[in-house]
Amino acid sequence: MAGFRDSDKALFPIKNINGILQLFRHQLENAREPDLALLSIVAGIVESKLTSRSAAALQLCEPIEPNSLPVLEIHDVQVLYEKFHSIMKSNIDPNKSNSPATRDLVKRVSDVIWNSLTRSYYKDKAHLQSLYSYLTGSKLDCFGVAFAVVAGCQALGYNDVHLALSEDHAWVVFGEHGTETAEVTWHGKGNEDKRGQEIGKGVSSRSWLYVNNKPVVCTRKMEVAALVSAINPSLNATHDAYEVSLLQQELLWLLYDLGHLKKYPMAIGNLGDLEEISPKEGKVPCKVLFEEAIYSARNYYNNQHVYPYTYQGGYFYRNKMYKEAFESWANASDVIRLYNYSRDDEEIYKEFLEIANELIPHIMKVESSGFSASSILKKPECFANLLRFYDGICQWEEGSATPVLHIGWAKPLVNTISKFDSDVRAQVNIICDKLEEDKMSKKNGTYFNNNNYASLNQTNLKEKDLTNFHPSIEALTAACSEKILNPEY
C-alpha cells in the first residue's frame, strides 16, 4: 500500500523546489509504490499558488527570491489527502482481499469522480488536471478524470488498475493480467462518453486516437511521469510561471535519470521542449532527447505514434533547420498514412494542417527570398520529403469515412511544390515496386516501415514515375511542371 508515510511528513514544511524534489524522489525510490494522490495534490497546490491571479500580481510588485515557493505546510496536504480517501472509501469498499479489480469496480470509481464534478464548466481551461483541482474546485479535464480514477483505485487498494495513454486520450487497464481495458473519461466535444466500455475493437481502433492499440501502459512510476508532464506552468496566454517550469523540468530529469521515461515518448518530448528553452548543465541536449523519444516510439510502440516526429520537427523549425524539419514531418506523415481519419482525430488533423498550411509556406517564403546555392529549393531530398509528407496525408484520407483534404490544402501545396525547379525535381527518383506498394497499402493492415523513397541522386524523373503517388499528388505535380513549362498556365 502507498500512503502518507512519516518519512514523507518529515520533509514538511516545504519551502523550495528542492523540497518538492526530495518528496518525489523519496516516493519514487522507496520499495512501496508512489502515492499518486499525495503527489498530485502537492503538484497541484504548488502549481495553483504560483499561477493564480494573486501570484501574478505578487510577481509584478515584489519578485520573490528565485526557486522559492510559498511555504507548503503538511496540514494543507493532509486535509485534501484525507478528503480524497474519504470520498473513495465512503462510496466503495476498500480491497481487503487484495484481488484484481473488476469492470464494475472501475466503473463505480469513475462514477464517483464523474458525479462529483461541477455540472458545467469550461473543460479545456488550464490547471484542471490535478487532484488539487478536483478536491478544491470539483473540476477536472479529460486526462484529470482518468488520472483521478487510477489514484482512486490505488487509494482503495487495487494496484492492478493502471493508466493507458494515447496521444490524445486516456483510459485504464486492469485485471489479473492487466489486459482488460475500460473507458473512464470523455473525449473531445459533443461526443457521448463511453465510460465502462472496453477500448474499441471496431472502426475506432483504426483511428489515430487509439494509436492502433499501442498505447503507453503506465507503471505507477510512469503515472507519476504523467502527472508531472501534466503540470501546466502557464500564467496566462503569453507567460509561464518560471518556478513551475523549473520544477517540471527538474521532476522530469529525476524521472528520466531513474529510467521511468524510457517507454514514454511524449514525456521525453516535453523534457526536450523545456531543455530547448533553458538547457540544464551536464544533461543530454534537447536534440538528443527528441531522437530518444522517436527511438522509444519505434522500439516500444511499433512506430505508431506521430508526436515524437512533430516534437523533433518543431525543434528543427524553430532553429531554422528546414531540411531536417521536412524529414521529421515526412516521417510523421509515414505514421499517419496507415490510419483511417475519424472525427475523433481532430487534434492530429490540426497538427498536420498547421505544418502544411502555416509552417511549410513560411519556410518557402523565407527561403525563396534568398538565392543561396545552399537553399533548400536546390535540394532534391527536400522535394522528396515534401512529397512524402503530402502523400502520407493523402493516403491517410484513403479509405477513411471522413475526408481530410479540401481546397484550403491545395493552394499552399501547389505553391510549395512549384517552388522547386524542374532540374531539382528531376533528381528525385521514386521507386514503389508493386510488392512494396502492396506492403505499404492499408488493405492488408500490416505496416512495413521501410522507406520507399530510394536514393535521390538518380536522374530523369518522368511524370509517369509519379503514378505510384496518390492521384492528387500526381495531378498537382503535373500541374506544377505545366506551370513551370508554360508560365502563363
Ligand SMILES: CC1(C)CN=C(N2CCN(c3ncnc4sc(CC(F)F)cc34)CC2)S1
Ligand atoms: C509536438 C507537440 C505538439 C508538442 N506537445 C505535445 N503534447 C502532446 C500531449 N502531451 C502529453 N504529454 C504527456 N503525456 C500525455 S498523455 C496525453 C493524452 C491525454 F489525453 F492523456 C497527452 C500527453 C504533451 C504535449 S505534442
